[in-house]
Amino acid sequence: MTTTNAPARAGQAIGRMLLQGGTVVALLLLIIFFFAMRPDIFLTFVNVKNILYQVSILAIIAGAQTVVMVVGDFDLSVGATSSLAGAVAGAQMIGGAPIWQAISVALLVGLIVGLVNGVLIAYLNLTAFVATLATMTSVVGFAFLVTEGTTLFNFPAEFNELGQGKFLNIPIPVYFALVISVIIWAVLKFTTIGRSWHAIGGNVEVSRLSGVNVRRARLLAFTVAGLVSAIGGILLAARLGSASAVQGSDNMMFSVAAVFLGMTVIKSGMANLGGTMIGVGIIGVMSNGLNILGVNAYIQQVVTGIIIILAVTLSGLKTRER
Amino acid sequence: MRNKFKLLVAAAAVVALSLTGCAASGGGEADKPFKVIAFTSGNQTPVGAWWVKAVTAKAKELGWDLTMIQGDFDFQKMNPAVESAIGQGADVILDGYTDYASIGSIVSAAKDAGIPIFAMDSGTEPTDAFVSNVTTDQQGIVDSTVEALSTELGGLKGKNVMIIGHDPHPGIRMRAGLAEEAFKAAGANIAGGEIQKVQSPATGRTEALALVADYLAANPNGLDAVWVGWDDAALGASKALAEAGSSAKVTGVDATSEAIAEITAGGNFLATIEQPWPAILDTVIGYIVTYQKDGTLPSTNFETVGTTLVNKVNAAKITPSDKL
Numbered sequence: 239m240t241t242t243n244a245p246a247r248a249g250q251a252i253g254r255m256l257l258q259g260g261t262v263v264a265l266l267l268l269i270i271f272f273f274a275m276r277p278d279i280f281l282t283f284v285n286v287k288n289i290l291y292q293v294s295i296l297a298i299i300a301g302a303q304t305v306v307m308v309v310g311d312f313d314l315s316v317g318a319t320s321s322l323a324g325a326v327a328g329a330q331m332i333g334g335a336p337i338w339q340a341i342s343v344a345l346l347v348g349l350i351v352g353l354v355n356g357v358l359i360a361y362l363n364l365t366a367f368v369a370t371l372a373t374m375t376s377v378v379g380f381a382f383l384v385t386e387g388t389t390l391f392n393f394p395a396e397f398n399e400l401g402q403g404k405f406l407n408i409p410i411p412v413y414f415a416l417v418i419s420v421i422i423w424a425v426l427k428f429t430t431i432g433r434s435w436h437a438i439g440g441n442v443e444v445s446r447l448s449g450v451n452v453r454r455a456r457l458l459a460f461t462v463a464g465l466v467s468a469i470g471g472i473l474l475a476a477r478l479g480s481a482s483a484v485q486g487s488d489n490m491m492f493s494v495a496a497v498f499l500g501m502t503v504i505k506s507g508m509a510n511l512g513g514t515m516i517g518v519g520i521i522g523v524m525s526n527g528l529n530i531l532g533v534n535a536y537i538q539q540v541v542t543g544i545i546i547i548l549a550v551t552l553s554g555l556k557t558r559e560r
Numbered sequence: 561m562r563n564k565f566k567l568l569v570a571a572a573a574v575v576a577l578s579l580t581g582c583a584a585s586g587g588g589e590a591d592k593p594f595k596v597i598a599f600t601s602g603n604q605t606p607v608g609a610w611w612v613k614a615v616t617a618k619a620k621e622l623g624w625d626l627t628m629i630q631g632d633f634d635f636q637k638m639n640p641a642v643e644s645a646i647g648q649g650a651d652v653i654l655d656g657y658t659d660y661a662s663i664g665s666i667v668s669a670a671k672d673a674g675i676p677i678f679a680m681d682s683g684t685e686p687t688d689a690f691v692s693n694v695t696t697d698q699q700g701i702v703d704s705t706v707e708a709l710s711t712e713l714g715g716l717k718g719k720n721v722m723i724i725g726h727d728p729h730p731g732i733r734m735r736a737g738l739a740e741e742a743f744k745a746a747g748a749n750i751a752g753g754e755i756q757k758v759q760s761p762a763t764g765r766t767e768a769l770a771l772v773a774d775y776l777a778a779n780p781n782g783l784d785a786v787w788v789g790w791d792d793a794a795l796g797a798s799k800a801l802a803e804a805g806s807s808a809k810v811t812g813v814d815a816t817s818e819a820i821a822e823i824t825a826g827g828n829f830l831a832t833i834e835q836p837w838p839a840i841l842d843t844v845i846g847y848i849v850t851y852q853k854d855g856t857l858p859s860t861n862f863e864t865v866g867t868t869l870v871n872k873v874n875a876a877k878i879t880p881s882d883k884l
Contacts, residue, residue: 276778285777292770387609388882389792391818402803478769478799480818482792483604484762529774535757535767 260552261502261513264545265520272527279530287408293522294411295320295474296492300514301415301422302466303493304500307509308426309459310439311359311366312497315374317490319351319464320471321483322381327397327472328390328481337397345468351377352464356457374490381483391480401476411473418466423511435459439508492521495546502552520545593625594852597645597675599666600656601631601638606816606882607837611656611680614838614884618845635662643669652848655679659730660689676857680837680844684734686862692847696835697864698731702738704869705811708831709785710746712809717747719784722775724768724793725755732789735813739787751775751783758793768796776804783808791819791832801828815870817880824875834868834878 272280279285299316306313323344330340351373358369403410426432434455437445446452470489475481499520500513524545528538598615602608612630619626627645631638638658646653646669653670660667660683667689670677679693687693710716721743725736736755743750752775758767772786785808786801788794794812801808808828812819815834822829843865847858870878 279778282777284780285774288773288777292773382604387604388606389816389818392821474766478765478796480765480795482762485765487762488760525770526774526777529771530778532752534754535759539759 261499261516261520264499264548265516265523268520268523268527272523272530275527276530280527285526285530287412289522289526290412290415291409292526293518294409294415295470295477295486296489296496296521297415297515297518298411298418298470298473299467299486299489300493300496300518301419301511302463302470303497304509304511304514305422305426305435305459305466306366306463307494307497307501308435308439309456310442311456311459312370312494313355313366313460313463313467314370314490315351315355315377316463316467316470316493317487318374318377318381319348319467320474320486320489321481322351322377322384323348323468323471324475324481324485325381325384325390325471325483328393328475329384331393331397332390337394340397341472344472345465348464348466348468348471349461350464352461352467353457355464356460359460360453360456378483385481385483387483389480389482389485393475393479398476398479401473402479411477414469414473418469419511419515422466426511431455431458436508440506495542496521498546593623594652595625595627595650596652596654596848597627597629597642597650598654598656599629599631599638599642600658601633601635601662602657603630604632605657607814607884608657610837610881610884611841614841615654615656618841622845622849631658639663639665642666646670646673646675649673650675652851653677654844654848655682655690657681659683660687660693661730663689676851678844678848678851680840681731681835683862684730686860688861690861691851692844692858692861692863694840694843694863694865695731696840696867698735699738700864701813701833701835701867702735702742704867705787705813705831705833706739706742706746708869708871709787709809709811712830713784715746716743719748720751720779720782721748722751722772722783722786722797723755724758724771724786724788724797726758726761726764726789726793729761729789732813736787736789739789743787748785751779761790761792764790764793765796765799768793769800772797772800773804776800776806780804781806786810788812790814791816794829794832795819795822798822798827798829815878815881817882820870820875820878820880823870823872826872831869831871834870835881836865836867837881838884840865 299320302316303313326347327340327344330343331337355370355373358364359366401411405413434450437450438452438455442452471486474486496517497509497514499517501507501509503513503516504510525538596619600608600611603612612628616626616628629638629641629645643666653675655677676691677689679690681695682693684698713719723736723739726732740750740755756771758764768788776782783806786797788797788810791812791814794810795818798810801810809830810828811831813833815832819829819832823831850856
């Protein structure tokens, strides 16, 4: 009897393990696959640095997305907010403002967009989809107004250094991504507001009955997301040495994808920063690896979509299991 | 009696002549202003934004009754708006930078209403959709950029050249294809074996940057040149080359102020192309004015004009396309 059930139990255990660690396994498999295809290139310092550099801005914006998704919402305006912040910083500097002022104003703009999202969702009871879709539309319009439809450039070298400089031969945006990720992780894990966000994401009613100020917590989550998105946008402008109304617009979709990918990492199936970073890693490794193998860009897009579907399906299975 | 008869004949002649005049003119009754519907989907690009302002100014100068429709690259919004304006009547339609493939319903509505469509840079091949489409010479663009790279590299035989294109844009698609043919004919190797495709113009710069950075990571010193279909992506390619310490050269198309600044600085960005949009608009407006006067349509429905290679030598004299 025991002998008969053992393989079935082992199969179930492997299935559960794959379900639990599916995203991590996927990342490892991708790394092994690309390393096997190009052992001379893929895991070299230059290429790993390339991957980190390419995903650093996405990691920051995905961090912002994680905060709102922990609360059980999502923010469609993170990409547009980052573009607007970059454009505002650029326009300020071109207008002669000192760098610190340009960055401060851009951060303030991000904060305000986040605050507006928060008010619409937490206090005026709009759904996150409608509210952030609406703000995204307006924010893109503002970005076009700020840039006058052109690409702003000729920023001070010190500003560009934020995005293009290196410390210990590692690009500075990688450090920014690391520091911001650690801060968001710590806030989510160790602070009262972080626990409140988790509680709201788990069950709004129970949180309310437990004394959590749900409205204020959701407002704060969207405000933080706006601010962090603005940091990403400012760094993107510094990294490219230019700012346009739509630059980095793909970060919205990829940030949601990264969070969904990350939701499969932990048992609860909820958004979490560690998982999001693994999701960002999958997106970065896949894009870099497929580029190195010379895979057609359209096929890359198809593969990215399939990976997102798989991740969401895994996440759904996990939630059902829970 | 004879005088009365003469008066009657004279009056009849005046009426007949005026009727003939009406029939021969392009539209616009004497007491009504000439009605023009202008539309563009590319108003959010710098050149598109210039076009909207320039056409509005020309219409004011010529006393036209202008309806300007800006599509924001959203054909679902733009096409019905133009069709609705056609329904209210117009003498001519002016299309700026919108490929005929995207405006089939507008073309049908205009044909049904008997209104001619004049266009600029709205397709790379002749089409019955327009009575006139004036655009730039794609082969000329390719010839001059390929020659600039050939001169800089001391010939193209055996050189590794990456071509970056974007298929949804007909002009870029056409010139990228022509560039591939030209490089192959000159004996160059096409990096990656085919044209590398950017998916969205909005993220063209970061996509091109990643494409070139990843290619160089896999093939250190593997590029001698990068030919790019437009300046924004060319700037991303140029940045990737500079960051990798490569001396490969880049060419773009558009002559944006940022590209011109890079060319002047003497880095990887070798040259770009200036397309004479103000002169092209003047030509198209001239055709419309002629049609307004006597109903004469241009002799050909497709016309290409030459472009200027912008390099370090003439960069200072060029008006950037985003500062028109």
